[in-house]
Amino acid sequence: xxxxxxxxxxxxxxxxxxxxxxxxxxxxxxxxxxxxxxxxxxxxxxxxxxxxxxxxxxxxxxxxxxxxxxxxxxxxxxxxxxxxxxxxxxxxxxxxxxxxxxxxxxxxxxxxxxxxxxxxxxxxxxxxxxxxxxxxxxxxxxxxxxxxxxxxxxxxxxxxxxxxxxxxxxxxxxxxxxxxxxxxxxxxxxxxxxxxxxxxxxxxxxxxxxxxxxxxxxxxxxxxxxxxxxxxxxxxxxxxxxxxxxxxxxxxxxxxxxxxxxxxxxxxxxxxxxxxxxxxxxxxxxxxxxxxxxxxxxxxxxxxxxxxxx
Ligand SMILES: Cc1cc2nc3c(=O)[nH]c(=O)nc-3n(C[C@H](O)[C@H](O)[C@H](O)COP(=O)(O)OP(=O)(O)OC[C@H]3O[C@@H](n4cnc5c(N)ncnc54)[C@H](O)[C@@H]3O)c2cc1C
Numbered sequence: 615x616x617x618x619x620x621x622x623x624x625x626x627x628x629x630x631x632x633x634x635x636x637x638x639x640x641x642x643x644x645x646x647x648x649x650x651x652x653x654x655x656x657x658x659x660x661x662x663x664x665x666x667x668x669x670x671x672x673x674x675x676x677x678x679x680x681x682x683x684x685x686x687x688x689x690x691x692x693x694x695x696x697x698x699x700x701x702x703x704x705x706x707x708x709x710x711x712x713x714x715x716x717x718x719x720x721x722x723x724x725x726x727x728x729x730x731x732x733x734x735x736x737x738x739x740x741x742x743x744x745x746x747x748x749x750x751x752x753x754x755x756x757x758x759x760x761x762x763x764x765x766x767x768x769x770x771x772x773x774x775x776x777x778x779x780x781x782x783x784x785x786x787x788x789x790x791x792x793x794x795x796x797x798x799x800x801x802x803x804x805x806x807x808x809x810x811x812x813x814x815x816x817x818x819x820x821x822x823x824x825x826x827x828x829x830x831x832x833x834x835x836x837x838x839x840x841x842x843x844x845x846x847x848x849x850x851x852x853x854x855x856x857x858x859x860x861x862x863x864x865x866x867x868x869x870x871x872x873x874x875x876x877x878x879x880x881x882x883x884x885x886x887x888x889x890x891x892x893x894x895x896x897x898x899x900x901x902x903x904x905x906x907x908x909x910x911x912x913x914x915x916x917x918x919x920x921x922x923x924x
Contacts, residue, residue, distance in 0.1 A: 629728030631657025633894025636911030642691025740824030748830025769854030
């Protein structure tokens with residue numbers, strides 16, 4: 615779109631999760647000429663299986679509702695939105711050049727990366743083959759296909775336990791499997807899950823394979839202590855093995871830690887490239903939460919504003 619006009623934006627924000635949307639609101643309020651590029655709005659909140667209970671001022675709200683409030687707020691400001699994937703960011707002659715999947719080149723004086731993260735895959739046999747045929751990373755999207763069926767959740771952290779609670783309203787029986795002997799989810803969540811007759815935790819196991827003919831029929835797992843293999847008949851497998859940052863498009867412009875998260879100045883959220891900021895789950899902060907990502911988005915926009923004033 616902007617190719618023909620060779621328009622230069624003050625700020626391009628990449629990402630439409632809590633970090634990117636908040637950055638957009640703050641940039642809009644500073645009257646920066648801002649473009650927000652995102653594949654979709656909501657990011658990881660779209661995978662949220664139960665209500666959000668830790669966003670200040672909104673003690674209990676669904677992910678869908680929270681995101682629609684975020685987007686509604688963003689749209690109060692004249693921030694241009696482009697629903698596309700950005701595939702490369704470069705810096706040339708003092709300006710940033712962002713290439714999108716549809717071959718648009720967009721130019722700006724500053725960029726905020728709010729790229730978030732996507733689900734980590736297990737890299738086991740059957741995972742790719744049965745994706746959409748029983749394997750899913752999103753219970754809220756696919757849970758209803760498993761009404762009165764037996765399902766497995768891989769991963770005993772908060773996300774896995776929340777999914778189990780959500781699926782307990784739909785599925786007949788839910789098994790949570792994890793490499794650790796004991797669950798890693800918050801204690802309060804564990805208590806809720808363990809009080810359900812439908813949910814069983816199986817710890818100290820390694821998933822070897824997902825099997826079936828046309829659709830998933832079972833998983834093979836190994837007990838770590840004994841190396842004994844077991845077959846668990848299930849129709850659905852929900853994978854919650856953590857997340858990986860989506861930082862491929864800025865190779866060379868930023869430094870990464872060992873988890874491929876972007877290194878930033880913790881105060882200003884600047885990367886090693888002048889005018890390039892990063893916020894939210896794509897950065898190296900230890901805690902990944904909506905309020906933290908939003909706070910970083912706000913800070914990055916305000917520091918980008920200061921940078922642009924200079
Ligand atoms: C199942 C689950 C439950 C959770 N529950 C809670 C909870 O109860 N409370 C809480 O505080 N936190 C929770 N979290 C964590 C919270 O969702 C994240 O910390 C937060 O969403 C991070 O926001 P973000 O904007 O940094 O990234 P994301 O939410 O990951 O958003 C990133 C956005 O960037 C877009 N994007 C990425 N790359 C590109 C690209 N190249 N081009 C264009 N667009 C791109 C994506 O499409 C997405 O819209 C949960 C996470 C999960 C997975």
